[in-house]
Amino acid sequence: MEKTEKKQGTIWAVGGGKGGTGKSFITSSIGTCLALNGSKTLLLDADLGGANLHSFFGLLRPRYSLTDFFDKKVPLRDIIVHSGVANLELITGSITSLDSESINYAQKQKLFRQIRTLDADHIIIDLGAGTHINTLDTFLLADKMIVVTVPEVTAIENMYQFIKSVYFRKLKYIFKTYGLNASIQETWKNRSAYNIRSLKDLIVHLKQSSDHIRGIFDREMSGFVVNVILNQVRTPRDILVGENLKSVCMNFLGLPVVYAGYSRYDEAVQKSINNNEPFMLFNRLSPVVNEIKTLTVNLVAGTPISVPKDLVNGRLS
Numbered sequence: 049m050e051k052t053e054k055k056q057g058t059i060w061a062v063g064g065g066k067g068g069t070g071k072s073f074i075t076s077s078i079g080t081c082l083a084l085n086g087s088k089t090l091l092l093d094a095d096l097g098g099a100n101l102h103s104f105f106g107l108l109r110p111r112y113s114l115t116d117f118f119d120k121k122v123p124l125r126d127i128i129v130h131s132g133v134a135n136l137e138l139i140t141g142s143i144t145s146l147d148s149e150s151i152n153y154a155q156k157q158k159l160f161r162q163i164r165t166l167d168a169d170h171i172i173i174d175l176g177a178g179t180h181i182n183t184l185d186t187f188l189l190a191d192k193m194i195v196v197t198v199p200e201v202t203a204i205e206n207m208y209q210f211i212k213s214v215y216f217r218k219l220k221y222i223f224k225t226y227g228l229n230a231s232i233q234e235t236w237k238n239r240s241a242y243n244i245r246s247l248k249d250l251i252v253h254l255k256q257s258s259d260h261i262r263g264i265f266d267r268e269m270s271g272f273v274v275n276v277i278l279n280q281v282r283t284p285r286d287i288l289v290g291e292n293l294k295s296v297c298m299n300f301l302g303l304p305v306v307y308a309g310y311s312r313y314d315e316a317v318q319k320s321i322n323n324n325e326p327f328m329l330f331n332r333l334s335p336v337v338n339e340i341k342t343l344t345v346n347l348v349a350g351t352p353i354s355v356p357k358d359l360v361n362g363r364l365s
């Protein structure tokens with residue numbers, strides 16, 4: 049029988065549009081950090097097309113995976129495996145050819161229901177690339193939404209598209225749930241009369257035009273904060289990219305973004321994976337370890353990193 053009561057654990061989701069930016073590395077490292085601090089932590093690999101979170105813990109052939117959940121209907125709590133790190137458990141992704149598109153609505157609802165009942169202080173969901181609605185909906189399930197990017201134009205564009213798609217998905221849900229579609233279409237039709245040129249203007253207009261609508265938005269959007277992490281940073285200038293992203297999301301979408309931190313590029317990351325060693329446990333001398341610790345503290349607290357204003361060109365210290 050399925051349990052339905054909500055446990056108090058925080059659900060985190062790590063997404064961001066582009067593949068290879070370091071979502072799984074960041075998920076595994078944040079998870080290890082939280083677990084080492086004594087929190088019972090559970091990672092869920094929801095990259096259905098390219099599941100590899102287990103590799104970051106040197107688990108070559110995990111005993112169970114989401115395939116057991118989707119194909120054999122085994123409850124989620126029964127496919128949890130140990131990561132090898134104390135306090136840290138893992139639900140590994142499907143090794144078979146499942147992808148986001150092959151999950152139907154009922155399966156998705158069942159997955160979400162069971163995720164909410166998992167017994168852990170923190171449940172961190174590692175997402176695949178792309179903006180499929182199943183990926184967006186899984187991201188929206190989270191109390192803490194995290195996007196990971198590298199400081200390159202194409203990755204940043206993908207990330208912006210991802211954040212925009214998540215926001216649109218959320219708005220669609222709000223419009224439908226509260227029966228606002230008709231009045232929104234009406235306003236949009238007359239947008240020139242109201243001087244509305246963008247979605248951001250439309251939302252501002254709607255909120256100003258009705259206390260009822262403002263109440264709905266304030267309630268539904270109050271926890272909607274996207275946390276940004278920059279990964280594979282190579283220069284001090286790269287670090288500033290996070291600040292720019294924040295302004296772009298606010299200016300174009302009217303969305304609050306918290307720049308939670310960065311992690312530099314370090315070959316030790318790849319070496320750890322090749323050696324089947326969890327990075328955070330075997331690389332105490334790497335600056336990345338402290339950078340991950342800092343960004344984890346920021347993510348828990350919901351606070352931004354304080355970027356020194358006088359960062360200059362050159363090498364990272």
Ligand SMILES: Nc1ncnc2c1ncn2[C@@H]1O[C@H](COP(=O)(O)OP(=O)(O)O)[C@@H](O)[C@H]1O
Binds near residue numbers: 069072073279311321
């Ligand atoms: N900070 C980093 N320094 C060096 N290599 C990294 C770093 N972060 C990730 N990588 C490497 O990039 C590759 C992709 O990382 P991964 O976490 O699998 O990306 P994603 O989950 O976004 O597809 C991995 O081979 C990993 O070793």
Ligand SMILES: [Mg+2]
Binds near residue numbers: 176
């Ligand atoms: Mg990944």
